[in-house]
Structures are given as C-alpha cells and as structure tokens.
Amino acid sequence: MTINFTESEERRALRRAVADLAGKYGQEYFTAKAKAGEKTDELWAEAGRLGYLGVAVPEEYGGGGGGIGDLAAVCEELARAGCPLLLTVVSPAICATVIARFGTAEQKRRWLPGFADGTTKMAFAITESDAGSNSHQLSTSLRRDGDEWVLGGGKTFISGVDEVEAVMVVARHVAPGAGAPQDAGSGRRLLLPSLVIVPTNAPGFTYRHIPMEVLSPEKQFTCFFDDVRLPSDALVGSEDAGLAQLFAGLNPERIMAASFATGMARRALDQASEYARTRTVWDTPIGAHQGIAHPLAQCAIQVELARLMTQKAAALYDAGEDRAAGEAANMAKYAAGEAVAGAVDQAIQVHGGNGLSSEYGLGAMLAASRLSRIAPVSREMILNFVAQHTLKLPRSY
Known part of the structure; x- marks a missing residue:
C-alpha cells in the first residue's frame, strides 16, 4: 500500500x-x-x-x-x-x-x-496485578447465568474510573463442558478473552484510588467485580473473539500513547529551546554553546522519528492492515517513550535548578515522561515483540 x-x-x-x-x-x-x-x-x-x-x-x-x-x-x-x-x-x-x-x-x-x-x-480495564503483561493469564472471569452475564475478579491501574459512566472490561469467558484448554480440576473450558461494558454504578462493582506520583487530574484505580450481573447485551462482539478483537483496541492505544508522549516531548523541547535562547550567561545565550544545543538537537531528531513512525502506524491501521499496524504501533510506542524520557530529562538539565522549580513545570513532567516507557506496554515487551515477529528470533519468554 x-x-x-x-x-x-x-x-x-x-x-x-x-x-x-x-x-x-x-x-x-x-x-x-x-x-x-x-x-x-x-x-x-x-x-x-x-x-x-x-x-x-x-x-x-x-x-x-x-x-x-x-x-x-x-x-x-x-x-x-x-x-x-x-x-x-x-x-x-x-x-x-x-x-x-x-x-x-x-x-x-x-x-x-x-x-x-x-x-x-468510558474506561478500559485489562491489567491485572498477577497477570501483568501476560494477557493470556487473565483471571477475571465472565460466565453465563440464564439471560445474564456474571463478572468476577479485579483489575488494577485503570484510568479515570471516577469520571466515566462505564468501563469496558476484558475477561475470560468460562463455559462448562469438556475441551482444551481446561481449568485444572474444575472441568471448565477456558475460552478466549471477551469484552463487556460494565456501568460504574452496577451492584458489586467497587473501585479504590491508587495514589501516584504522576501529577494528573486523571487518577488510577483498582477495580473489584463481585459477581457483577450484566444484561446479555453488555457483551461487545463475540464471546470468544479473542486477541484479534482485543488488539483492535490495543493497537490504537499504542498509537495514541505514542502521540501522547511525542506531544509531551515537543512541549519540553519548546520550553528548553525558549530558555536556551533567552537565558544569558557571560553575555551569551546558553543555546549558543554546543553542550546545550547538540543534546537538544538530538532530542528533536528522536521526537520527529517517533512522530513519523506513529504516522505510519496510524496509516496502516486506518487502511485495515492490522498485522503490519501492530508491528508499527509497537515500534512507535517504543520510540516515543524513549524520545519523551530523553527530551524531558534534557529540558530539565538545560534549565538547571529552574528545571525542578514549580514555576517551569518540568519536574511534574518527569514522572509522566518516565511512565511512557512502562505503560500501556513496557519497552521490554515491545523489544520481545520486535525480536520475535520482526527479526524472527526464538521466543524468549
């Protein structure tokens, strides 16, 4: 294409x-x-x-x-x-x-x-404390009971639960009967991930705030589903559509996370460049010194490369090239996470002591920029993906 x-x-x-x-x-x-x-x-x-x-x-x-x-x-x-x-x-x-x-x-x-x-x-809930990056080991379960669904389990690090009207939850549909794979000792067949929409006011759904060092109006939460009963139309798509349906949402998440990161990186570089142009020491703007200018220029290059990869990932996704989009989205997310972490760190360095003052706001960006190397998928898992799927190396985990 x-x-x-x-x-x-x-x-x-x-x-x-x-x-x-x-x-x-x-x-x-x-x-x-x-x-x-x-x-x-x-x-x-x-x-x-x-x-x-x-x-x-x-x-x-x-x-x-x-x-x-x-x-x-x-x-x-x-x-x-x-x-x-x-x-x-x-x-x-x-x-x-x-x-x-x-x-x-x-x-x-x-x-x-x-x-x-x-x-x-609407919030989105996939992460579990015991599953981590392994979406194949989710323990939150979804089962049929007559005309209703029953949801049980929990999720963690779910964004914005206190300001949404519903949460889209990823759960394992558990059905009775024989078949493989089976849940050990239960005789129940474990199916692929399902997606259900859960109103935040549903009986049995509670959540607890997770205090974070990231300064943001949007908070993180642990969610608990204690036999939450849902109508039959709460299910989105097929009950066992599996990872293909799930990644229809996760690939856009990676593309958006990359844009979120490059936007922050551009903000940091804007501030650092302005400061380097106007901050004068010994009658010379500090931006005239290569010790300041070159690291900022390197950051700018990395940010633009990440933006270009993000554009490629978005174009592939919008064209329906899901497999290629997944590879590009992971690469974009990795590149953007590294770029924003480097840009914010360098912006703080350029500002000296001012870099950690409340007036300039860069200190608050430090934790947020570092988070971009962890969420919504860690840099290590992206490297695993690229090694296995792009380089065709043996799976390492």
Missing part, C-alpha cells in the same frame, strides 16, 4: 484548531486542576462540542468520520499545549473504536454519539 508521509491540509488544520483550543487553557490550568484534585471538565467538554474528540467516530453517529491518525493528532496537540488528557487514549480511541468495529447496532446507537460529542467517557 502507499502511505503518505505528508499530512493533509485537513489534518494540519485540525492540529492548528486543537492547538488554539488547548492554548486557551494551557499547562497552568492543567496543573492547577491536578493539584486541586479537580477534573479538566471544561476542556474536555469544549473539545467534545467542537468535534475534536469524535474525529474518528463514524459520521452516521455524529463523528468526523476520520481515522485514528486524526484522533492521535488531537491527543498530541493537547499534550504539546500542556494538557495531556489521558482519557483521550482510552475513551474515544480504544472503547469507541472497538464498539464501532464490533458492537451491535444497538450498542453503536447507545454509545457512539456520546463519544462523538464528548458527553460519554
């Missing part, structure tokens, strides 16, 4: 519009909300009204009809302006995408218009 590495005028116009919107709020707004324990509701609502959050939702449901590349551009420009909204990675990217591709007609009518205008937020 042919991939255009020059963004369309429509995409560039979208970036400018989102940058203008986010500039009205900025890093001071984002930081103040986070420190006060408040949400960025005003920014989210305005972005929704203007159609930016719904750019990838099909037009028939009120969206822009674009692709994941358009939504990634929105995410990146918000982050560059100092407003990295984590739920853009989750709600309109993972949840809306999965429902648009695999949901029933009623699920699409129920959820997609809200994703399109930003009035709906």
